Amino acid sequence: MTLASPLRKIHSLGRRFHQARMIARALKSRDHPILAHIIPVRRCNLACAYCNEYDKVSVHVPTAEMLRRIDLLSALGTEIITFSGGEPLLHPDLDELIQRIRSHRRIATLITNGILLSPERIRQLNRAGLEHLQISIDNVLPDEISKKSLKVLDKKLEWLREYADFDVSINSVVGAGVEHPQDALVITRRALELGFETTVGAIHDGGGQLRPLPDADRTVYEQIQKERKPGFWAFAYDNLFQRNLVSGQPNDWQCRAGSRYLYICEDGLVHYCSQQRGYPAIPLEKYTAEDLEREYWSKKPCAPYCTVSCVHRVAMIDLVREDPRAALTKFFPPPAHGEPAQFPLGVKFLSSLFLPPENGKVQSRATKAMAGAVKTVLGIR
Numbered sequence: 541m542t543l544a545s546p547l548r549k550i551h552s553l554g555r556r557f558h559q560a561r562m563i564a565r566a567l568k569s570r571d572h573p574i575l576a577h578i579i580p581v582r583r584c585n586l587a588c589a590y591c592n593e594y595d596k597v598s599v600h601v602p603t604a605e606m607l608r609r610i611d612l613l614s615a616l617g618t619e620i621i622t623f624s625g626g627e628p629l630l631h632p633d634l635d636e637l638i639q640r641i642r643s644h645r646r647i648a649t650l651i652t653n654g655i656l657l658s659p660e661r662i663r664q665l666n667r668a669g670l671e672h673l674q675i676s677i678d679n680v681l682p683d684e685i686s687k688k689s690l691k692v693l694d695k696k697l698e699w700l701r702e703y704a705d706f707d708v709s710i711n712s713v714v715g716a717g718v719e720h721p722q723d724a725l726v727i728t729r730r731a732l733e734l735g736f737e738t739t740v741g742a743i744h745d746g747g748g749q750l751r752p753l754p755d756a757d758r759t760v761y762e763q764i765q766k767e768r769k770p771g772f773w774a775f776a777y778d779n780l781f782q783r784n785l786v787s788g789q790p791n792d793w794q795c796r797a798g799s800r801y802l803y804i805c806e807d808g809l810v811h812y813c814s815q816q817r818g819y820p821a822i823p824l825e826k827y828t829a830e831d832l833e834r835e836y837w838s839k840k841p842c843a844p845y846c847t848v849s850c851v852h853r854v855a856m857i858d859l860v861r862e863d864p865r866a867a868l869t870k871f872f873p874p875p876a877h878g879e880p881a882q883f884p885l886g887v888k889f890l891s892s893l894f895l896p897p898e899n900g901k902v903q904s905r906a907t908k909a910m911a912g913a914v915k916t917v918l919g920i921r
């Protein structure tokens with residue numbers, strides 16, 4: 541039986557509240573990681589030709605050790621803990637691990653190839669308290685490069701729509717090596733039809749770096765952007781990072797991997813990201829506030845052409861934290877030279893609440909009171 545619609549809405553509101561609280565805390569202080577990817581098993585049940593993040597033989601990390609790593613991440617203040625792989629659903633105690641994250645009042649999310657999903661497995665993930673699940677779909681029909689195909693996964697997507705009490709997002713890919721660029725558009729349309737969030741990524745090489753995007757892929761990318769009507773962060777992300785990458789241009793940004801983003805491999809070492817394993821490669825139990833501080837500032841030579849979008853998104857929060865008005869102008873650039881930037885209504889409202897007024901004006905008492913009330917509700921006073 542599916543969850544009654546009102547109950548689903550209440551759960552959805554609860555997730556929005558957790559996300560707002562997470563962003564508020566991340567904006568308030570840079571002393572903790574916002575997001576960590578953790579690998580419960582490196583083995584995968586697929587073998588995508590482009591992938592460097594799996595093997596066919598390794599056993600899962602023992603449950604007691606995974607629980608210890610989750611506790612350590614929570615002690616560092618990590619807001620979101622995401623299981624990645626390999627294929628995380630191959631871990632026999634994944635639900636217990638999700639429950640442990642939730643017991644720390646952190647956000648639990650999962651990246652999966654979706655092959656092992658069934659109605660019962662989705663219900664189990666609901667019960668464990670999963671809050672977000674992402675599936676990346678590479679093509680419409682399976683080929684020798686990838687079996688993560690709409691044809692293979694479509695039934696699973698219908699089950700997710702029917703039974704999932706967590707947010708679902710579907711990622712499609714464009715870029716060199718993708719045989720049928722139009723597939724990304726077909727996948728995005730199907731995901732939108734099912735009511736899921738969508739993202740589109742540019743394919744990267746083994747070092748997380750961009751390969752030049754062919755014209756046909758750029759056309760598809762533009763069409764996807766028109767149809768998916770991205771929300772605030774996705775729209776800002778597109779303006780700030782993706783448009784440059786799609787045009788083959790570098791990005792000028794400070795990667796905060798090792799500080800605001802952590803990648804914990806199956807051996808329990810902290811790395812910058814899946815594409816830069818080996819740096820700094822410190823055991824999680826020895827990772828301290830000094831390490832977080834050092835890596836917040838460390839320059840990564842791979843940054844200009846980096847395509848690791850989750851680390852880009854984390855960096856956006858710190859841009860807002862450091863200089864909110866400058867960040868908003870970057871996120872929503874003026875339409876033409878000399879014209880002022882046009883911010884969406886919601887952004888204008890939040891700016892009026894939380895930013896000091898421009899041009900020396902004084903914030904009204906009512907606005908101050910409302911800002912105070914919101915901070916109290918989010919627990920960041």
Ligand code: SF4
Pocket residue numbers: 584585586587588591592593594625626627653688
């Ligand atoms: S499903 Fe994911 S982890 Fe497995 S081989 Fe493909 S890309 Fe790699």
Ligand code: SF4
Pocket residue numbers: 747748795796797812813814815816840842843844846847848851
């Ligand atoms: S810039 Fe940062 S996220 Fe991107 S590949 Fe380098 S270390 Fe990883």
